[in-house]
Amino acid sequence: MISSREQVTQMILAAKVARGLKWSQVAEAVGLSKEWTTAACLGQMTLDKAQAEVVGGLFGLPDEAVAWLQIVPYKGSLPTAIPTDPLIYRWYELVNVYGTTIKELIHEEFGDGIMSAIDFSMDIQRQPDPKGDRVNVVLSGKFLPYKTY
Template sequence: MEKQSATEAILAAKEEKGLTFAQIAEAVGRHPVWTTSALLGQQQMSEKEAAAVAAVLDLPDEVAAQLQRFPTKGSLPETVPTDPLIYRFHEIVQVYGTTLKALIHEEFGDGIMSAIDFEMDIERVPDPKGDRVKVTLNGKFLPYRKW
């Protein structure tokens, strides 16, 4: 079974069972953001985690096996995304990327924020003008080294 077929089977079973990503994450014992990323093919699950997904979604062993394979990171094409939600994140980086870089360098020095030693959280913030989306990106600072 190919990764895309496994992802399609996972999403179909999730919808059929009426489960949320958070509910599946609870069954797996991981954070909803990480679990969702794994279900969409961007993270590698352990045998135990993949078995939990297969059990909660009533999926065959080949889907669980695919969840345990090394992923190829990066799920978007190289062109500018057209999905409005994904495009907004692209736009944020286009507009604020250099600002983020300047402020991180000013605060921490010359380096990067890790996407490997990394956590992300998404939450709803009630607001009288319309609920807001709060995205927290939390990555370890990795300084460039001289050699």
């Protein structure tokens, strides 16, 4: 009996290795971006019935797991508040080093408010470069102004 989405994520990770699947293949089958699809498979997004069945088919999941994919998960993918994994830590470091800079510049352009992490999309691409290829990431979030009342 499955009692948490985390168990489904474990099943997907195990099946991905066993079946040698790639996230880009999964995304193509689901018909959405590789970023959203991967996040969904890793337990951070909610799939609709059709999407869940595609994912279930690819990874060979039981019906119960397919049902769980359609339940809104408890989000947060990291085992510690400050991530130990070097790739993920670099992102934490960017937030730490550039945090006040990002804040100042968004406020200078838009006034008080935030960049949404919900009405949000992310695109990760390889950018060829003779001095070494680069990871190019575009983040797009709706600006939400603080309401005055």
